[in-house]
Amino acid sequence: MNTLTDNEQILIVDDEHAIREMICLALDEQNYQCVQANSAHIAEDIIRKAPPDLILLDWMMPGISGVDFARRLRRDKDSQNIPIIMLTAKSEEEDLVRGLNSGVDDYLTKPFSTRELIARIHALLRRSSPRNSDCVLSQSGLSLDNISHRVKGGSQNIELGPIEYKLLRLFMENPERVYSREQMLNNVWGDNIYVEERTVDVHIRRLRKALEPTGHNKLIQTVRGSGYRFSSQQGSS
Amino acid sequence: MNTLTDNEQILIVDDEHAIREMICLALDEQNYQCVQANSAHIAEDIIRKAPPDLILLDWMMPGISGVDFARRLRRDKDSQNIPIIMLTAKSEEEDLVRGLNSGVDDYLTKPFSTRELIARIHALLRRSSPRNSDCVLSQSGLSLDNISHRVKGGSQNIELGPIEYKLLRLFMENPERVYSREQMLNNVWGDNIYVEERTVDVHIRRLRKALEPTGHNKLIQTVRGSGYRFSSQQGSS
DNA sequence: CCAGCCTGTAACAAAACTGTAATAATGATT
């Protein structure tokens, strides 16, 4: 829904609890959202209900093996495009051949470092989810360019800190919409972060001050009792 | 050379016939044109005669190792810009570290899936094909010549190390665009290669220092919280 | 094998940014 704070969901399929926990811990730190499954069967269920953004799949599991499971996922239209990273302890030639056809996106041979795991997850997600926030937003002579991360009032460059930038982007993505302080916190700061709601006021102030030189501060309107709004029209309520 | 059927040519360097064949088969399906070499020596010959668009290079080969070969290719101006993907059976941290400095663009650990292989080849070719590899980029009196590999600030020659050169080229290919540290690592150092993000800062510093004598260091701007940008305009945000 | 260049890291310094609380304004209600 929104590209400012995007926790991607990762499904870990492994029969060993310890390994799942370890991975989970590492991913948590990177702000990925983890879901665990100790068997292919359970994993299947989860995938059907809430498709994750990426799957970490153990090669060897009781019941359905990782390879077979991967193959099955690839056949199903719904799960076809979910990136899969296979976790394996093997590195033998025969497995190479078998693995070549199972259609997974990457391999990691145990033991692996969390560093490497995260790097690969990152790389895969980056490839599979093209961000669509690459555009220039503009309104009443104020423009915000996501590629160059630049804000201009007329032809004048405007300096903004990271938070003010995100705030303005949020506003400009939905002009006229009133955002409550809580919504702003969730969108700009992040979902699971605690800061005082009043802090928003301060950043609104900072944003307004930065926009003052070009007069665009008037675009940030206070909606008493509700929050703030980005609008080129007059008045508040 | 031939725009009607623009099959990109890929050179596979591996001493194992079976692997070469397997890869070849997969690439054929994707309409890539394959050339095989079972040793670095032969590969060298092929590259000299008909430079491929991309090289798949096995890490372990009798005679010259893949790492050494890659390094040699990187030193030679003619082969410097050909993307290289390293294929390795190892997954030890230390080996990866050794591979880092060889200047390859990406690496794949066996066993890998054809899906993954193709995805990475695709990604690399896409990234490197529109590269203005045979023209002179210039901006605000700073010019970078991809043919002679020379950088000039006004009429003054500027000496840059390989990394700083690539960094500057990346910047000048997309002025105004903000690059995150991760993006820079992927583009300049290579995909799936792990070095500290802060290392980028150091090289930015080195680049700036080298550009200082002609005042062009101001073109490299910091975008706090996001990365860096090459721009002739004022300010950052 | 040595001298010299290039790299990646770590460590410390310098800047920029943030969150909070305290206080002033402003609006709404009675």
Place this chain on the structure above:
DNA sequence: AATCATTATTACAGTTTTGTTACAGGCTGG
């Protein structure tokens, strides 16, 4: 008008991010 509720401003100390430097290898080319 008085009072309460909500928002605006400001100052400041704590954090985070970036700048800079030094240094220990690795690789190159004698």
